[in-house]
Amino acid sequence: MRNIFHLRLQDIELQAERTIDRTLQTKPIAIISSHHDNGSVIALSSEAKEEGLFNGIKIQIARKMSHSVRMLPYNQNLYRQVHESLYQTIRNYTPLFEPELFGQYYMDMTGTSGLLGCMNDVGMHITRDIKNQLNLKSKIGISSNKLVSKISTEVVPETVWEIKNGNEPNFIAPLSPTFLPIYKEAFIKKVIRFLMLKSISQVQDILKIPQLAPIIFGRYYSHLSMQAFGRDISLVHPLLEKIKITEQKVLSQDTNDYQLLQCIVRELSGHIGFKMRSSHRLAKYIYIEIHYTDGFLNKKRSKLNSNDDHAIINICTSLLKKVFTRRNRVRSLIVTATDLFPASKQLYLFNQKETKQNSISSALDKIRFKFGEHHIHNGFSSKNYH
Amino acid sequence: MYSATTFKNYLHATKKLDMPYLAITEVNGLWGFIHFITIAKDYGIKAIAGSNIITEKYEAIILVETEEGFSNLCKILSDLHLNKTFSLLDILKKYHSGLFILSHQKYTLDKLINIIPQSHLFIELRPGVDEMLTKQWEEELNISSIATGDVYFMYKNDIHTHKILRAIHYNTTLSRLDKSQYKSDNHWFRNKENMKDLFPNSIEAIHNSYKLAQQCKTNWDFSNTIFPNIGKGGSKTNNPNKTLKELTLQGAKKRYNKITSHIQKRINYELDIIIQKGFATYFLIVCDIVKQTKSTIGRGSGASSIISYCLFITQVDPIKYNLQFERFIHPERIDMPDIDIDFPWDERDDILKYIFNMYGDKHTAMVSNQVFLQPRSAIREVGKVYGLSNEEIKSVTKRIGYHTRHRKLASWVKTDNRFKNINLDKTLEEILIQSEKIIGALRNSSVHPGGVIIVPDEIQKYVPVLKTPKDVQIVEWEKDQVEDSGLLKIDILGNRSLAVVRDTLNQLGLYRNKYMDYHQIKSTEDIKTIELMKSGRTMGIFYIESPATRQLLAKSQHIDFEHVVIYSSIIRPAANRFINLMLERIHGKPWKLLHPDLLCLAESYGIMVYEEQVSTVARKIAGFGYAESDYIRKVISRSSLAHTVPYWKQKFIKGANKNGYTTELAEKLWAMIESFSGYSFCKPHSASYAMLSFTCAYLKSHFPAEFLASVISNQGGFYSTYAYMSEAKRFGIYILKPHINLSQKKYKGKGNKIRMGFMAIHHLQEKAINSILDERKNSDFRSLDDFLLRTDIHMADAMALVNAGCFIELCSQMNHREIALKTASFYLQPLEERNPVEIKINTLSLTHNEKITLEIESFGFPISEHPLKKYHSFIQYRVQKAIYIHKLYRKKVVFAGVLITRKITATKSKAAMEFVTFEDETDIYECVMFPEIYKKYGDLLNWETLFLVHGKIEKSFNVYTLTISRLESLQRTVDVKLVG
Incomplete structure (x- = not known):
């Protein structure tokens, strides 16, 4: 029988800020992406929410709506430190942990009861350690799988809550079907809404009818069955080496200027190329993701077989053409290289062009290493765009 | 879409530069030709007809020399529009007589030289064309050059506006506009000196353009009517x-x-x-x-x-x-x-x-x-070019009326209170500035x-x-x-409303065996009809259902055919002050005509109400002839002639003085004439419509269920479906939800019930409705299984029917969830293997709230209860009831209200105010928001539907209204109180 912990620190950024500055304890605060008018709110305290603000709202509008909300910029350094400290604390208990989102972690504590004692007590210790070391509030849900543990920290107000093995279906039965990850599927959402199933227990009732359930839920039947009865066989994946390189640009001013977006994509892909070459890696795929101001996002990918600037930039600009299909303004662009693998230095004996491109990239890299990455950039960069 | 510069601008510039001729050569059409020659006449400029033909292969400018040439140009343009394989060369072979042809393309000229006589074919020397090249062509082809401006905008820096218009035309963004899709900044309106600077080596070509202009037709006369004269x-x-x-x-x-x-x-x-x-x-x-x-x-x-x-x-x-x-x-x-x-x-x-x-x-x-770009559409189109999302655009346009006349959009948005919550950043400001410039540009033809x-x-x-x-x-x-x-x-x-009358009579025939002929209905003397009109309960009745007219009928208490004709004519935006004057006179206040010679106004209490009274007064007092007096009503009503109003006012007053009438009288009469701006009606028109109003009122008073069912079915009335349903309830009519065996597509009424039609169900497709009705011709559905097996519709349609409760009565032994389960399980089987599945599962019946939620999802509003019922416990001791409004005169009150309709208007000093109609569970009531209150709360009406309305009850001619002092969102107030 497994013992899976889900550790949740609610509004971790806000907690971190309030730890640093105690005067913010009861004040309405908002964490913002940047002080640009174009920036948006990332996290809000409950006091700020009462003033009508919500996540994602533009800063300019937030300022008009509430004069008392304190706007704090996203403090990446602070949050990274908090993250590192949490890792240290968690590592003291188990080497097998998986960060899910910032402030949420799975811990596989299977087999540790002999060493550490009763799981409930272990949970209390963990939360106490976090409180003592970082002065942050946390909760832990304990069950035999990730799904139920996570739901537990979401709905149960207690600091530590254990769901005994076998009791998972009963625990989640009274909850809304929206807690099930599979609810995100459009088909499931549609069917559940049409059948007016208000609780997971009602879903369970239908799933218990073998001649009906497979018809109703179709190809989602088996997944839904697992989740609706609180079963989840997914493993806790340990923290692996970063398997992707991402470069992102949030525009200071939303735009639909295609030429400007091209410049930005070229810049970002140049940075990606540099990082790949610095770590002697190639990538199997490269993605371009475009976020529009109305929340819509579009993503395309292509295969990548080189890490020189010229190749990457060409592929990325052609991806941009495919991904930028709307007239709406763009808020941010993300370029990601994934499925990285080690690169071996390859001499192109017969391909002069490739050799030349590689040489140029190498030469530029030398300058970047010597003077800094941002001390040399191409003429097509957005800094030069008029 | 090429240019935002108006004919007036071009003609004004032409006049200023002392140029006697102007040719407007619109691309591939004569879209505004008649307007052009009308305005040109006012400016004393000789107008030349022409068109700039642009096809994939060839381009040419065609100018009209003769009447025959004009007909030929019309035929050429028609062929261009209608013929997919249009060939400029082929069509010119047939229809070149009376036309001058110009082209800047050598290969076009090479082809045309064999078709067009040399006296009528010219090289067009336009910006971008090499002067030296044209001289070579002159020699080679032995034809002359004509210098043209190839003008697309007035000034050089109008290029940005031009590009925006092209981006709108191509439905793209500025950065994605190709160079071939717009003109360079060289295509602006030049004077003679500018042309000489442009073409310093082609003075002869510049002079040739004048000579050519002199040869073109400019004596346009469209006074003869073209009669059909065919059988x-x-x-x-x-x-x-x-x-x-x-x-x-x-x-x-x-x-x-x-x-x-x-x-x-x-x-x-x-x-x-x-x-x-x-x-x-x-x-x-x-x-x-x-x-x-x-x-x-x-x-x-x-x-x-x-x-x-x-x-x-x-x-x-x-x-x-x-x-x-x-x-x-x-x-x-x-x-x-x-x-x-x-x-x-x-x-x-x-x-x-x-x-x-x-x-x-x-x-x-x-x-x-x-269709011309107006403020709303201009902002929408320019916003799209600049990449604004639909919500961002709507947040501005939602606050702008369809008929607004504001042109200075940027300053209006900065200063008017209705826009106070808008985030006016640099981009939006730029959009507003550009939108101002393109208002009035032709968007498309429909x-x-x-x-x-x-x-x-x-x-x-x-x-x-x-x-x-x-x-x-x-x-x-x-x-x-x-x-x-x-x-x-x-x-x-x-x-x-004609369809409403037809459908009402059909229902009476079908369901009550009562057959009536539309032409035989004697409504004008019917007591019940008159009483209904007096009460102002005329929602759904053609022509007299607006809040303003309902109130006017109730205030007057004087109903007969002649008076209804007057009332329906006097309800005009600019005639408000005359309405009260008329009401006073109807209620007995002594009055006399402004002058004994104004007998034509006697039938309407001395007030100008009909268009022909304008003409009669213009003839009688100012001595205008028939034609002039007729024209004056066009001048007042058409915005395109608004610039001539001061001239006609002067003429009217002078004419009056000449006939011995005082300036004071003339000015009073002119004030009445000006109240006809926008729109107005002649007496016969109003009389025709009043006759239909009486017919509708007759049907409503005698057969309200059938009538209101027809009103809702035919849609397009002044009010929403919800409002008409509420009206039906106020007439004691029960609303029955759709029934799979008893409903038709449309609503149907009988006695004191209205059965909702399938058309009321959201997301139910028309073809599904037709399929159900076709199948039902064989026999009614005996059970849900029977329905599932016999009909061929999509699952989404079946779900819509289930959610609308269409099977509740047919499957009385099943609750909603069981019906939903049975339906879903049927449609989710593979098509070839579908069979109804036996449902043996205990499910809960719907709670009351769930039922209401479903009704709102299916129909847009609850049927089983009033939207305010949910808030009963909160409001019952806090609000008064609208049905007792007559007992609350001069008192401060709070009413709960569902928004029914609203109308933004302006005071004399052009401050925005609003008339709003609300209803509570007991009655409908009219409110007014004066400018200060409108500034504070007007925006709330854009976003909310349920309100707490604070204000004071006023009375005018025994009709009660509420003057709003404060407006609250009911939902938000309740939420805050609950949280608090």
């Missing part, structure tokens, strides 16, 4: 005058029990004029069209003709109601007035089809509707709702034609240009 099937009629006389006599016998000498005299008088002016065929055509359906109504000035009445074109007896024929046609009138006829809106397309089949494409076309033109020979001879995406043939010109060009149109318009 059925396009053949000429034999003796239309005789036929008209015979039909008139036959109709008169049906209309009047006895044809008195007075009636005969009137008939003879009208026939004489009609025949003398050659209008007989036109009447016969209209008479034939009208016969194609049972219920029609002739509107406009045609209702004053006894001939129209006898031919059953119109429904109002002009003798009984004192309608003057001269309003329709008078001896001095040269142009033919239009006859406008309304048909049931869903039969209109069939009527148009009939006309086109009868007279053919060669002779017939519809009038177009030229079909006029009903204008049809029939000509005797070939329509392409008079105006270019094109086809809409729905394959309807239209002319390039909209209705004003069509009227001014002498083309005769018949307005075939759709009228929802």
